[in-house]
Amino acid sequence: MLVVSEEVREAIDAARPVVALESTIIAHGLPRPRNLEVARELEETVRREGAVPATVAVLDGQPRVGLDEGHLERVANEDGVRKLGHRDLPLAVAAGASGATTVSATARLAALAGIRVFATGGLGGVHREWTLTQDESADLGLLARTRITVVCAGVKSILDVPATLQRLETLGVAVAGFGTDRFPGFYLSDSGHPVDWTLDSPEQVAAVMRAQDELAAPDSALIVANPVPEAEQLDPGLHARVLSDALRACAERGVTGQAVTPFLLDHLVRHTDGASLSANLAAVRGNVRLAARIATAWTKG
Missing domain, CATH: 3.40.1790.10 (Indigoidine synthase domain)
Structure with missing residues (x-):
């Protein structure tokens, strides 16, 4: 059920540094189009420090750890993206909903993926x-x-x-x-x-x-x-x-x-x-x- 991007999975398996990032700031914390610019900037900041970014969100009922450009654009620009805490995850999965993860949901999914x-x-x-x-x-x-x-x-x-x-x-x-x-x-x-x-x-x-x-x-x-x-x-x-x-x-x-x-x-x-x-x-x-x-x-x- 948990979808971990290939880049993030390879980094975890090779014991390379990975940093989880929440997505609520993208969907609910900043106005468009500034939100997408900041999302890209934060991922690039992680890369400049030699680590792999793993932005977390739920899209169409799939919890995702590590988003590609298309995923980031959806979180930033799609109307109706919900705000999900960890209690909401089973409901969002069952309903096929899309949502940006708060601290609690991000921490839960990142830990499940093996990110520290x-x-x-x-x-x-x-x-x-x-x-x-x-x-x-x-x-x-x-x-x-x-x-x-x-x-x-x-x-x-x-x-x-x-x-x-x-x-x-x-x-x-x-x-x-x-x-x-x-x-x-x-x-x-x-x-x-x-x-x-x-x-x-x-x-x-x-x-x-x-x-x-x-x-x-x-x-x-x-x-x-x-x-x-x-x-x-x-x-x-x-x-x-x-x-x-x-x-x-x-x-x-x-x-x-x-x-x-x-x-x-x-x-x-x-x-x-x-x-x-x-x-x-x-x-x-x-x-x-x-x-x-x-x-x-x-x-x-």
Whole structure:
């Protein structure tokens, strides 16, 4: 059922570096035609670092790990491409649906294919006012039972960051800052919260991955929190002001459930004149580069 492209399969079989990439940013995170340009750019970034890109999606009910140009164009341009978490995968397969994969679905399918390193922008997490809404991203539970290394820029700053870090600790998911002892805040280099561990090189990350295997540790992810460079982050003052306005607008309009995150992210893009989107892309690019270097260090071990 899982279709792995020939290029990706050959790289896995030959123990060459492979990096999984999600497709939600292509279908739902960027406007056309910018989305296709970014998809190609991210794959090329992986290749420049000597690794093989494996963008993940479901097309016509077939989970695919590794997309060709035609597949990328479909994800970017086709109307009706759904947004799929890991819980949606069996439904999409049975229905013959097409969908872009979120963090949880991408991690699940990449791990099934034998890929160990995955690059994304920011993780989902515990939502604000969780005690009232019980709203928590499916990313966390899936990462608690999937052996994969996820390079990200922390969690989206619209979430409850300290609660998310606490939840990851409870679930036994390891978190390390890359070159920092601060947890990044997606658009921001520093969310205002510390991390317990710092890793300073791709080789150190790969050493942790090997130790996970040698210790027969439970199948949970390693989160490598890679901050967006300060020069490319969203201005912290602007971020705080616009996010506060966005949260107030969300409450006033009665936006709830799954509609909250896209509402807040859209508000940030519009009211920062696109600066939040620029910071988002800067974070993704950096994460993809780092993930390729980690995958290379991993295969050399």
